[in-house]
Amino acid sequence: MNRSPVSRRAVPLWLAHALRAQRGPVPWSAVCRGALAAGPLLLAGMLGGQTASGVLAAIGAMLAGINDRPGSRRASVKRLGVPALAGALGLFLGTYAGQGLAAVPLTLALTVLGLVAGGISAVGPVASAAGTQLLVAAAIGAGMPAAESGWQRALAFLAGAGWLLVLRLALPTPGSLAGDFRFDGEREAVADVYDAIAALVDAVGGEHATARRAALTAALDHAQDALAGPRLRRYAGCAAERRLHARFAAALPLAEAATALYWSGEAVPARAAEGPRRLAAAVRGNTGTGPLPAPHRSAPALRALDDALLRAADAFDRGEGAHRGLLGRRHGFRHALRAALGTGGREYGLRVALCFGASAAIAQALHHARWYGQHEHWYWLPATAVFLVKPDLGPLASRVLCRAAGTVLGALVFAGLAALLPRPAGLVALVAVCGAVIPVATRHFAALTAAVTVLVLALVMAGGEPQASVSRIGETLLACALVLVVGHLPMPGERGGGVRARLAAAGSAADAYLLHVLGESGDRAERWALRREAYRTLAEARTAIAVAAAELPALARHTEGTDAVAEVLERLVDTTTACAVHLDETGRLTPRHLSRLRDALGELERRGMRERAGAAAAA
Numbered sequence: 001m002n003r004s005p006v007s008r009r010a011v012p013l014w015l016a017h018a019l020r021a022q023r024g025p026v027p028w029s030a031v032c033r034g035a036l037a038a039g040p041l042l043l044a045g046m047l048g049g050q051t052a053s054g055v056l057a058a059i060g061a062m063l064a065g066i067n068d069r070p071g072s073r074r075a076s077v078k079r080l081g082v083p084a085l086a087g088a089l090g091l092f093l094g095t096y097a098g099q100g101l102a103a104v105p106l107t108l109a110l111t112v113l114g115l116v117a118g119g120i121s122a123v124g125p126v127a128s129a130a131g132t133q134l135l136v137a138a139a140i141g142a143g144m145p146a147a148e149s150g151w152q153r154a155l156a157f158l159a160g161a162g163w164l165l166v167l168r169l170a171l172p173t174p175g176s177l178a179g180d181f182r183f184d185g186e187r188e189a190v191a192d193v194y195d196a197i198a199a200l201v202d203a204v205g206g207e208h209a210t211a212r213r214a215a216l217t218a219a220l221d222h223a224q225d226a227l228a229g230p231r232l233r234r235y236a237g238c239a240a241e242r243r244l245h246a247r248f249a250a251a252l253p254l255a256e257a258a259t260a261l262y263w264s265g266e267a268v269p270a271r272a273a274e275g276p277r278r279l280a281a282a283v284r285g286n287t288g289t290g291p292l293p294a295p296h297r298s299a300p301a302l303r304a305l306d307d308a309l310l311r312a313a314d315a316f317d318r319g320e321g322a323h324r325g326l327l328g329r330r331h332g333f334r335h336a337l338r339a340a341l342g343t344g345g346r347e348y349g350l351r352v353a354l355c356f357g358a359s360a361a362i363a364q365a366l367h368h369a370r371w372y373g374q375h376e377h378w379y380w381l382p383a384t385a386v387f388l389v390k391p392d393l394g395p396l397a398s399r400v401l402c403r404a405a406g407t408v409l410g411a412l413v414f415a416g417l418a419a420l421l422p423r424p425a426g427l428v429a430l431v432a433v434c435g436a437v438i439p440v441a442t443r444h445f446a447a448l449t450a451a452v453t454v455l456v457l458a459l460v461m462a463g464g465e466p467q468a469s470v471s472r473i474g475e476t477l478l479a480c481a482l483v484l485v486v487g488h489l490p491m492p493g494e495r496g497g498g499v500r501a502r503l504a505a506a507g508s509a510a511d512a513y514l515l516h517v518l519g520e521s522g523d524r525a526e527r528w529a530l531r532r533e534a535y536r537t538l539a540e541a542r543t544a545i546a547v548a549a550a551e552l553p554a555l556a557r558h559t560e561g562t563d564a565v566a567e568v569l570e571r572l573v574d575t576t577t578a579c580a581v582h583l584d585e586t587g588r589l590t591p592r593h594l595s596r597l598r599d600a601l602g603e604l605e606r607r608g609m610r611e612r613a614g615a616a617a618a619a
Contacts, residue, residue, distance in 0.1 A: 013550035018398040022443035029173040030068050030439035037061035037164045038455065039432025042462060046424060052146055053156040055463045056091070058431060059140065060160030062455055063087055065438045066448070067129050068168060072185030072226035076168045082126050084161030087133035088154040094141025095150035103364045106142060110382070111357030113138055118352030121390075122345035122498065123336045128392050135356055135386040143363065143379030186244050187283060189223040193251045194280035196220075198273040200258045201305070205267035213262050213574075214542075216255055217535045223248055224532065247283055250312035252528040257305035260581040263574045264301055272302065275309040282316060289316045300585035301578070343497030352389050355486045359385035359479055377465065380472055384479035389487070393445055395550040396487045400480045406449025407476040411469035413450070414457045418467055427462045431455055488554055495558035499548050502541040503565055507604075509534040510573050514597075517580045527580060534573045541566050565607050572600040 038058040045054015064080050071079065090113075097109050114135060121131035137157065146153065173185070196219040200212040227248055254276060261268055275292045282289045292313055339345055363381035384407075388399050417430060434455035441447040453472065460468060513530040521527065545566055548559040575596045579589055 013556075014395045014397040014552055015401075017395050017550045018401045018446075020444075021447075024443075027070060027439050029171065030065075030070075031436045033068065033164060033167045033171060034065050034438050035432050035436035036167055037065060038160070038435040038459075039428055041160050041163060042431050042459065043428045046428070046462070051463055052148060053152070055459045056153055056156040057160030057163070058459055059456075060084065060087065060157035060162075061164045062160075062435065062438065062452065063133050063136065064161040064164040065435060066442060066452075068164065068439060069442070070185070071222070072183070072189065073169050075185070075226050075228075077165065078126055079129070080161065080165045080168065083129040083133040084158060084165070086130035087137040087161065088158040090134040090137030091141040091157050092150040092154040094138035094143075095146070095148075095153050096141075097138075098142030098145065099150075103361075103368070107357055107361045107364065110138060110142065110360045111353050114356030114386075115349045115353035118349035118389075119340040119345040121352070121392075122342070122348050122501070123339045125392065127336070128390070131352075132386055132390060135352070136383045139356075139360065139379040139382040139386070142360070143367075143382070144377045183240055183244055186223075186226045186241075187286065189219075189226040190244055190248050190251065191280045191283040192219045193223045193248070193255070194276045194283060197251065197254050197258045198276040198280065200262060201268060201273040201276065202270070204258075204261045205265055209262050209265075213259060214539070216258065217539050220251075220255060220532060221536050221539065223251075224536075244283075246315045246318070247279075247312075250308075250315040251279075252532075253308035253524070254305065254312060256528070256531065256577055257301055257308050257581055259574060260301040260304065260578040263578040264299070266299075268302060272305060279309075279312055279316070289313045300582050303585055304581045339501070342501050344499075344501035347491055347495070347497040350491050351486060352386070354489075355385045355389045355483055356382055358486070359482055362478070362482070363475070377460070381475045381479050384476050385483055387449075388479060388483040392547075395547055395552075396484065396555065397552050398550065399445060400484055402444070402446035403449050404477060404480050406446040407453050408473055409446075410450035410453025411457065411473050414454045415467065415469040417454075418457075418461065418469075424462055427458045430458045431462070434458070488552075495555075496548060496562070499541070499544045499559045499562050502537070502544045503562055503569075506534070506537040506541045506566070506569055509537045510569050510576070513573060514576045517576050517583070520583060531573075531577060531580075534576075538566065538570055538573060541569075561607075565604070568600055568603045568607070571596070572604070575600060 038061040041057040041061055042051075042054045045051050045057060048054075064084055067080050067083055068076070069079065093113070094110075097106055101109060117131035117134045120134075121128040141150065141153065148156075193216075196212070196216040200209070200216050203209040203212040227245060258276075278289060278292060281287075289312075292309060340349075359382040363378040366381075367378040384403065387393065388396075388403055390399070393399055394402070414430075417426075421427065421430060434451050437451045438448065438455075441451040457468060457472065509530070513527075513534040516527055516530050541562075545559065545562050549556055549563065575593065579593050579597070582589060582593060
């Protein structure tokens with residue numbers, strides 16, 4: 001036991017990240033959708049005499065399958081649809097650029113496209129997925145010559161992604177067996193919030209309390225996204241949806257009170273967590289709440305928890321709709337533009353542009369030098385570089401290691417299967433199997449790379465190209481070396497701009513939340529919305545900091561100390577939440593609250609992060 005901490009420290013963070021895989025139950029519904037997407041689309045194209053279109057439709061379904069994560073049906077429309085539209089646009093632009101431009105102008109055009117897509121990727125997860133598909137599809141369009149026009153190829157790609165989205169919206173999932181079929185993902189997400197509240201209350205005063213508070217933030221973020229997807233109407237249009245919105249809104253004061261209990265650090269009676277657990281079961285089963293435990297009103301935070309529990313029970317009975325502002329981050333075009341043009345967007349855009357442009361230039365040079373042999377396609381190298389340069393897929397060294405290992409494994413597996421399977425039926429079956437594997441393989445980048453490699457090699461062979469395993473391994477290793485070099489090149493401006501941009505956003509959100517609480521505004525809906533934004537931006541900053549810390553030392557040193565700033569911001573937001581609850585109960589703050597606020601603000605000032613909230617607190 002004494003050796004385990006030493007052994008953990010002996011493993012570099014970038015290697016530990018490469019060996020780490022996500023865990024959880026097998027998403028059988030996503031597996032079924034994957035099996036019914038790429039393979040059947042390829043088969044339909046071959047039977048209809050349109051093999052090339054079938055291949056592109058299968059590629060569209062494959063890329064959409066990578067984004068097919070657990071969540072609500074409504075949220076999946078944006079998560080799958082926006083990247084698919086970007087991919088279709090990339091295929092359209094890449095096809096016409098590849099047909100009409102010589103090597104040098106084409107490289108410049110792809111470099112500019114990489115700059116734009118890289119900046120857009122800094123806006124958020126959906127924008128990042130859209131930027132990836134835009135560049136991957138542009139590389140395929142330019143590097144995979146075909147007789148079809150750009151708009152025909154774009155429509156085939158969009159049809160494949162659209163087919164997977166139709167499957168996502170139409171097929172039942174395990175959660176749809178209880179209640180309304182349309183809201184299974186939303187219902188599970190809201191129930192998880194109540195479970196997370198109960199878990200935090202149970203952990204108050206213990207060693208796991210901080211982790212449970214972070215888990216509550218994650219559950220609230222997931223539920224907010226699940227309920228805030230695109231809709232035809234501005235507000236919830238049916239009783240079942242209004243009921244879910246009301247139950248989510250009822251969870252917010254409970255989460256606030258639980259966070260205040262966590263801040264106090266004093267253990268609470270075990271029965272205090274029973275109420276949220278019963279509410280979770282009521283949401284999951286789409287039933288009434290039943291009897292709730294008797295209140296235990298010995299402290300302001302416990303009184304707030306009991307009051308919120310009673311209001312939640314009332315909301316469960318009445319089923320009134322929630323305030324629309326609680327269900328989404330209403331950021332407009334200006335916010336997205338600031339993120340894309342900010343320090344993080346500029347730094348990321350430059351690296352993506354350099355990697356994408358250089359890889360396209362090298363691929364074309366190798367293509368004209370006949371390094372590819374009989375192959376007419378040169379898209380693999382730039383498409384690989386796009387995935388490797390993505391910071392949201394993990395630290396750079398970890399991405400490179402996983403991509404290289406996954407490609408080698410996938411290419412060797414395909415080489416063996418290609419020699420045994422009958423054609424074309426065996427290739428179609430292989431595509432279907434890989435499509436089913438992708439939802440599980442997304443838990444580890446190397447596994448995902450292996451599955452995608454087998455699937456793409458099968459599609460290329462089905463389209464009439466010869467076996468390409470060896471050349472794909474060589475191109476992948478070349479892309480790995482290129483991205484490693486570019487990733488360590490000095491760039492204009494301060495390194496670690498993405499992390500600092502997210503920290504600045506978290507600081508601004510914490511500032512707005514503190515000003516609202518200290519101003520003693522009576523608008524609780526606005527307070528809860530500001531609290532949600534403060535914790536969400538902190539979680540995003542924490543994720544970016546963790547990825548940056550796991551980079552190689554030459555890169556990790558540029559973001560040293562940012563984790564300490566994030567910890568201070570978390571203390572400030574937790575203290576602000578405790579202040580809000582205490583002000584509701586007593587109308588004044590205790591010396592302990594004021595001391596914690598001054599300590600956090602003083603620490604932020606010493607670290608150069610103190611904002612307007614400091615002046616407000618001092619006043």
